[in-house]
Amino acid sequence: MGIMNITMSRKEILFRICATVLLVLTSCLVGFGHQTKVLFGVITKKATFRDLNSLYVLVWIDTAAAAYNLMQLLFRGYFKKDLSRTSYLYLAWGFYILDQGVVYMVFAATSSAMQGSMLGVTGEKSFAWMKVCDKFTRFCFQIGGALACGYVATVLMAIISSMSAFNLFRLYSPKQFLRLKPSPRR
Template identity: 45%
Template structure:
């Protein structure tokens, strides 16, 4: 059971890394230039919208974190012989669980913020006097939409990783370990 779960965790982390890197690359390398008036041209990049910049930073960081977890997973043999090692691995399991939770929530939140900004770029907002940008930069907006789709798949996969981390944490709390009172 333990070996099978470790294989699934490695597989899910690799898939999450692929989707996170794909999201970051699709957003960061997406540019489109249009001629606005005669010789004046406008270039659309992810740097034009702060939500897309933050999305690139967060997805890159989350991919790096998952890569570090893969390295930790491959280089650690977890023999738990003494109480010191058991408590040490308990702390590591808790830290991993909490960091997995943070990675899931941050990637989902930044992707949702980028999605909201993309809706404003698609529809515009008369209240803020923002014009529709996707009418002029169609290919740019389509590629951002694909990146956002990949960006939503990554937190779903990372949620499964977080469930595995939760299992690893809470399996350390057995009832036998905490039952010190016995009738004599």
């Protein structure tokens, strides 16, 4: 049996660090963003991420995704133990599935928050919903910047996921479907 090492390449480390920073930035911009306005001279209204459920979910999912990437960096960055080929194969499948799941969750949460935020920008006449961004422009620009950071983080995590797929499927034979390559003889 061949011995495999589970350490990451420098590119994957760089992509994970950048994605983690962008996910934390997205969570902080959305979570700490607020704006208070006095409407009609008497009513004080404060716009926060808690006003839209999709923004609330986005904060939690991006925080969890950042923690996942940080755990991957710590686990695989400092884990120098060589593994047997079958143990490495199971870990490679686990990393691949987890990376795919995290990418899809972050993309879904960011897209949901974008869709909900667009109602704040455009309003909806049939429901008599007013354009919120006419009153809270600074808050809306902050959320827009956060969503842009979220989409960039999603692209970086998709690249990481493709690296995981490459690391997994390079172990299989190109001639026979899902059959492992023979172990190299030393």
